[in-house]
Amino acid sequence: MTELTNLGIKAIRDGVREGDFTAREVAEAFNDAAANAKALNAFITLTPDHALAAADAIDAARADGGDLKPMAGVPIGMKDLFATKGVQTSAASHILEGFAPPYESTVSQNLWDAGAGMLGKLNLDQFAMGSSNETSHFGNVASPWRREGSNASMSPGGSSGGSSSAVSARIAPAATGTDTGGSIRQPAAFTGICGIKPTYGRCSRWGTVAFASSLDQAGPMARSVEDCAIMLGAMAGFDPKDATSLKMDVPDWEGALSADLSGKRIGIPSEYRMEGTSDAILDSWEQGKAWLKDAGAEIVDISLPHTKYALPAYYIIAPAEASSNLARYDGVRYGLRELPDGAGLQDMYAETREAGFGEEVKRRILIGTYVLSAGFYDAYYNQAQKVRTLVARDFEQAWERCDLILAPTTPTASFPLGSLDNDPLTMYLNDVFAVPASLAGLPAMSVPATLDPNGLPLGLQLVGKPFDEQSVLDAGLAIQNRAGFDHAPEKWW
Ligand code: GLN
Numbered sequence: 001m002t003e004l005t006n007l008g009i010k011a012i013r014d015g016v017r018e019g020d021f022t023a024r025e026v027a028e029a030f031n032d033a034a035a036n037a038k039a040l041n042a043f044i045t046l047t048p049d050h051a052l053a054a055a056d057a058i059d060a061a062r063a064d065g066g067d068l069k070p071m072a073g074v075p076i077g078m079k080d081l082f083a084t085k086g087v088q089t090s091a092a093s094h095i096l097e098g099f100a101p102p103y104e105s106t107v108s109q110n111l112w113d114a115g116a117g118m119l120g121k122l123n124l125d126q127f128a129m130g131s132s133n134e135t136s137h138f139g140n141v142a143s144p145w146r147r148e149g150s151n152a153s154m155s156p157g158g159s160s161g162g163s164s165s166a167v168s169a170r171i172a173p174a175a176t177g178t179d180t181g182g183s184i185r186q187p188a189a190f191t192g193i194c195g196i197k198p199t200y201g202r203c204s205r206w207g208t209v210a211f212a213s214s215l216d217q218a219g220p221m222a223r224s225v226e227d228c229a230i231m232l233g234a235m236a237g238f239d240p241k242d243a244t245s246l247k248m249d250v251p252d253w254e255g256a257l258s259a260d261l262s263g264k265r266i267g268i269p270s271e272y273r274m275e276g277t278s279d280a281i282l283d284s285w286e287q288g289k290a291w292l293k294d295a296g297a298e299i300v301d302i303s304l305p306h307t308k309y310a311l312p313a314y315y316i317i318a319p320a321e322a323s324s325n326l327a328r329y330d331g332v333r334y335g336l337r338e339l340p341d342g343a344g345l346q347d348m349y350a351e352t353r354e355a356g357f358g359e360e361v362k363r364r365i366l367i368g369t370y371v372l373s374a375g376f377y378d379a380y381y382n383q384a385q386k387v388r389t390l391v392a393r394d395f396e397q398a399w400e401r402c403d404l405i406l407a408p409t410t411p412t413a414s415f416p417l418g419s420l421d422n423d424p425l426t427m428y429l430n431d432v433f434a435v436p437a438s439l440a441g442l443p444a445m446s447v448p449a450t451l452d453p454n455g456l457p458l459g460l461q462l463v464g465k466p467f468d469e470q471s472v473l474d475a476g477l478a479i480q481n482r483a484g485f486d487h488a489p490e491k492w493w
Helices: 009-018 023-035 048-063 106-113 161-168 185-191 225-235 279-294 307-328 345-356 359-372 377-398 424-429 435-439 469-483
Strands: 043-046 075-079 117-122 174-179 194-197 217-222 265-269 298-302 404-408 444-451 457-464
Touching (some): 009 048, 009 225, 023 043, 023 048, 023 075, 023 117, 048 075, 048 117, 075 161, 106 225, 161 174, 161 185, 174 185, 174 194, 174 225, 185 444, 194 225, 194 469, 217 225, 225 444, 225 469, 265 279, 279 404, 279 444, 279 457, 307 424, 377 435, 404 469, 444 469, 457 469
Parallel strands (some): 265 298, 265 404
Antiparallel strands (some): 043 117, 444 457
């Protein structure tokens, strides 16, 4: 029998259904793998009992001849941004350390209802702010990948770096991620796995720690396109508790998957040929075009003229929303409270926030407060909102010429942890190709394409029309079938 930890969602679910192994055996195998991978620091909290209890429920349901749900028997990792009842939900911050919510987020509840169990809460960049998983209060996450001939610890990407590290290291078959401006796609690309951010509103934000509410979207991270289709189906759905939740049925993405792209037009945006993009990435983009053509698609050149303004606009809008969302952490209601002797209320707010937030989070709050202040609101925030509209309009115009867009996910492969420490602007550039789809609320996916000359994974990005996750997944499958990416990192942890 193949090692259980090499299996993904579909193989586990089908194997449990067929009786090839029990859900408990699967949960035990992943619990062990997760407990023995401390060197990656992918998990903040392990919850082996949650995984075992869910598995036992599935094994019992199967013995009773009951219908098994789409994620039955699959233990997953949960990004520590989703509220999980009774289990610490920290957003990788000190200010929420020890906070155990008395409620469950809609996305995690949907997954449990679909038969999944939880291996633990995954590390991330603090409050999902970052591109390298170096801003967590609980320490950096290491990628299981290394450059050939080097022992340097590499970044798993961010903010969903615990998720990408765990899934690529095969200590979890799949994990949740969230994507505000690239945090599912960039870490997926860095670690050779798949990740899809659905159309804004597909997954409920209720119970997910808010970063930038008009951008935040949850999505699955897994090792195959099929697994992403299954897991997204389980996560998504209308939720009356989230005012921006889409009131639409969840399609059967898994059932409708097809790698035949006949009749599809794939747009290649000329503005994504940016300075600083590595040759290996540009080559993989060319290869991606050839693969999609081979799958029956027609390749067309398109223009997204406002692309270069997307990243600066994002770094105004996201911090603005963050500064407002993070105002709630004040020492009164959740987590940390710093109350020095004789301190008044204002002192308590200030001391708690000073001690509880990391440097990057403070930087975002300061930027956000500045761009929303009376004197600068028009010059920055309003201007950025206008740019956002123009970026969205670029895509609307592109859809007149194509059905999908193919682009690189990131301008470079992963980099060593610590190498961009004092360079937030270069760090922000990681998301230059990811942010436009976020601003426009579009579904977008990263699929592994190849390894670069250093042996590091590279991803290709597919962006679709609103609500058309199906075409994104289909084209992802066409790439997956042709790329034959079956590389796994060599175990050193
Ligand atoms: N890296 C981007 C940022 O730091 C995106 C983060 C995200 O998508 N959560 O804001």
